[in-house]
Amino acid sequence: xxxxxxxxxxxxxxxxxxxxxxxxxxxxxxxxxxxxxxxxxxxxxxxxxxxxxxxxxxxxxxxxxxxxxxxxxxxxxxxxxxxxxxxxxxxxxxxxxxxxxxxxxxxxxxxxxxxxxxxxxxxxxxxxxxxxxxxxxxxxxxxxxxxxxxxxxxxxxxxxxxxxxxxxxxxxxxxxxxxxxxxxxxxxxxxxxxxxxxxxxxxxxxxxxxxxxxxxxxxxxxxxxxxxxxxxxxxxxxxxxxxxxxxxxxxxxxxxxxxxxxxxxxxxxxxxxxxxxxxxxxxxxxxxxxxxxxxxxxxxxxxxxxxxxxxxxxxxxxxxxxxxxxxxxxxxxxxxxxxxxxxxxxxxxxxxxxxxxxxxxxxxxxxxxxxxxxxxxxxxxxxxxxxxxxxxxxxxxxxxxxxxxxxxxxxxxxxxxxxxxxxxxxxxxxxxxxxxxxxxxxxxxxxxxxxxxx
Numbered sequence: 001x002x003x004x005x006x007x008x009x010x011x012x013x014x015x016x017x018x019x020x021x022x023x024x025x026x027x028x029x030x031x032x033x034x035x036x037x038x039x040x041x042x043x044x045x046x047x048x049x050x051x052x053x054x055x056x057x058x059x060x061x062x063x064x065x066x067x068x069x070x071x072x073x074x075x076x077x078x079x080x081x082x083x084x085x086x087x088x089x090x091x092x093x094x095x096x097x098x099x100x101x102x103x104x105x106x107x108x109x110x111x112x113x114x115x116x117x118x119x120x121x122x123x124x125x126x127x128x129x130x131x132x133x134x135x136x137x138x139x140x141x142x143x144x145x146x147x148x149x150x151x152x153x154x155x156x157x158x159x160x161x162x163x164x165x166x167x168x169x170x171x172x173x174x175x176x177x178x179x180x181x182x183x184x185x186x187x188x189x190x191x192x193x194x195x196x197x198x199x200x201x202x203x204x205x206x207x208x209x210x211x212x213x214x215x216x217x218x219x220x221x222x223x224x225x226x227x228x229x230x231x232x233x234x235x236x237x238x239x240x241x242x243x244x245x246x247x248x249x250x251x252x253x254x255x256x257x258x259x260x261x262x263x264x265x266x267x268x269x270x271x272x273x274x275x276x277x278x279x280x281x282x283x284x285x286x287x288x289x290x291x292x293x294x295x296x297x298x299x300x301x302x303x304x305x306x307x308x309x310x311x312x313x314x315x316x317x318x319x320x321x322x323x324x325x326x327x328x329x330x331x332x333x334x335x336x337x338x339x340x341x342x343x344x345x346x347x348x349x350x351x352x353x354x355x356x357x358x359x360x361x362x363x364x365x366x367x368x369x370x371x372x373x374x375x376x377x378x379x380x381x382x383x384x385x386x387x388x389x390x391x392x393x394x395x396x397x398x399x400x401x402x403x404x405x406x407x408x409x410x411x412x413x414x415x416x417x418x419x420x421x422x423x424x425x426x427x428x429x430x431x432x433x434x435x436x437x438x439x440x441x442x443x444x445x446x447x448x449x450x451x452x453x454x
Contacts, residue, residue, distance in 0.1 A: 019045040020054035022079070024072050025062020027249065028213050029095055031164040033060050036094070036121050038153035043125055051079060056090045056128070058116075063096035063179055066351035072097055073108075080111040090131060092116055099183040100354075102141050117141035118184050119169065143185040152201045161402050161430050162209045163202040167195050167233065171215040173252060175279075176290045176357035177319065177350065180215050189220045192228045192236060199240055208431050209245035209400055210237065217248045218255035231259045238267045244433060245400060245416060249275045254292035256301050264309040271416040272309045273343075276301070277317035281336030282329035285322050290357070295336060302340055313343040313417035320377055321350045321370030323361035330373050334380055343388055343417065345381045349374050382443050389419065389441035396451065397421065401432045420445040 019040050023033040036058065037047060048054050057079055061072040076093060083089045092114040093105060099117040106112055114127050120140040127138050157163055170185040171178075199210055212233070214220060220230040228236075230248075237246055246269045253276055263270055276298075280286050283294050305312050318333060337345065349370045352359040397415045405412035410422045413434070422445055423436050436448040 016044050016046045017055035018048040018053055019056040019058070020048050020051045021058045021060060022051070022075060023060045024075070025060070025064070025068055025095070027164055027211060028166060028215075029060050029062055031166045031213055032095070032118075032121060034156070034164070035151070036060075036124060038151055038156050039122065039124055041153045041156065042151070043128075051082065055088070056092075057082070058092045058094055061093060061095035061097035063100050063183055063353070065348060066353075069097055076109060076112070080109055083111045090114075090128065092127070094118075094121070096179070096183040099141050099143070100179065103139050106137055106139075112137070114138040115141065117143065119143055119145040146188070152198075155205065157202055157205040157207055159430075160205070160207055161400065162211065163207040164211050164213050165195055165198045165202070166190070166213045167217060168214040168220050172219070173216060173254075173292070174290060174357075176288060176361075177322065177353065179353040179356055182355055184215060187216070187219060189222045191224045192222050192233055193224070195233065196236055196240070199237055199243065203240055203242040206431060208243070208433075209247065210243060212237070212246070212248040214248075214250070216250065216252045216255060218251050218257070218260060229259070231257070231263050234260075234263050234267060234270060238269045243269060246270045247273065247418075251276050252292075253278065253298050253301055258304070261301075261304055261308055264305060264312060271418065272311050273313040273315070273416065273418040274305065275315045275317075278336065278340075279317060279319050280322060280325070280329065281333035282325070285325055285329050288324060288358075288361075289319075289322065295332070299336070299339065311417065313419070314340065315344045315346070315418070316340075316342055317346045317348070318377065319348055319350050320374045321365045323350070323358055323365070324363040325350075325365060330377075334377060337377070337380060337384070341384055341388065342381065343419070344385055345377075347374060347377055347381070386441070386443050389443070389446060392419075392438045392446060393441050394438065396435050396437050397446075397448075399423070399434050399436045399450075401428050401430050401434060403430045415446075421448060422446070423448050423450050425450045 021033045023029050051057055059072060059076050062068040080091060083091055090113045094116040098115045102115060105115050113131055117140060120142060123140050127140060130138055168187060168189040170187045171180045172187045174181050202210060218230055220233060222228045251274060264272060278298050279289055279291060281295055302314060399413040399415055399421045401411050401413040405422045411425050411428060412422050414420055421436055428434050435451040437451060438446050438448040440447045
């Protein structure tokens with residue numbers, strides 16, 4: 001089935017089959033799953049939240065870290081058991097692990113029906129048709145395929161407060177520890193017109209906050225319309241009526257330009273929050289990581305961001321136990337964490353990713369040492385996060401309501417600085433912007449009382 005045929009399809013509920021997508025990993029995977037879901041709806045499938053009742057199950061995977069890969073294999077192992085009870089069930093794997101391991105997954109999981117790579121999502125109809133017609137197992141892992149086209153299924157995002165848009169795919173940086181360039185391919189920026197169309201579609205369905213996604217959004221550049229860079233794209237999105245907030249992730253420090261930094265002081269819808277991975281506080285380790293910047297360069301970028309937007313929240317990624325990391329290197333990382341005063345950190349133990357330069361390095365640290373360093377780093381950051389959160393007690397913050405909290409007795413939402421706020425309200429609903437007076441602060445959230453709807 002060719003892509004143009006999708007727009008001619010009309011869903012007959014009596015003939016519809018049910019699909020279930022298990023999404024693992026990053027926001028990019030959430031975007032891909034939503035895109036796939038819209039394509040499946042166009043083909044007559046309907047969504048189900050229960051894999052036991054599904055006719056089609058797809059596991060969307062992440063291979064950036066070993067733990068994520070193990071979780072994906074564990075889940076798939078449990079799901080394929082369902083097929084032994086229901087031979088007509090079709091099970092597929094998509095995403096980074098599918099791209100990386102390809103046909104090898106069929107040997108590990110004989111009940112797997114298809115493997116679909118990171119740039120093959122729009123072939124899902126062809127894949128399913130071939131499977132149902134021939135019974136053959138299908139592998140689709142061509143990285144030369146152009147990134148996703150634009151397809152909207154009316155009403156798919158209705159009821160959602162937040163949405164994601166992939167503005168580019170792939171990465172050209174080749175950090176020595178990272179598998180992304182091998183499973184997502186080279187950088188390719190999507191046309192600005194497509195991105196604006198997607199954003200307007202989301203807003204028309206009630207979405208209030210949009211996050212622009214890319215392996216390195218800072219390097220976005222489209223040659224269409226006389227050339228549009230990332231700051232230029234942000235300015236276009238900022239002009240969309242009905243949109244309340246803009247976020248983006250992930251940024252690379254080496255590509256954080258002065259032009260982009262100024263956007264935080266000039267665009268009223270751009271949230272004062274940036275996720276800017278630093279990975280290590282040691283120049284020696286940064287060089288081994290092939291990160292392309294120094295410790296002082298990173299500190300200077302944060303200082304400049306705070307000059308432009310004094311309330312900007314900074315979160316980051318850090319890797320502990322990179323090959324050759326000495327105690328001195330690790331102490332420099334701890335020192336950088338304290339100097340910057342991050343609002344939050346996502347910290348990880350280094351794990352080998354097959355095919356990367358770091359996997360071939362000899363001077364690996366043992367697991368016990370890596371775990372010990374990670375525990376100390378996380379304890380340090382928790383103290384910083386709690387202290388910063390407590391400074392908000394007694395202050396009013398603007399919260400975008402997302403829905404019920406985990407306790408189901410409160411509403412939950414986020415500040416523009418991306419902090420979780422829980423509060424009791426019987427007059428607000430998802431999508432509302434509410435002023436909340438903060439009364440208490442914890443490491444992972446804030447608690448307060450709403451004042452009024454904005």
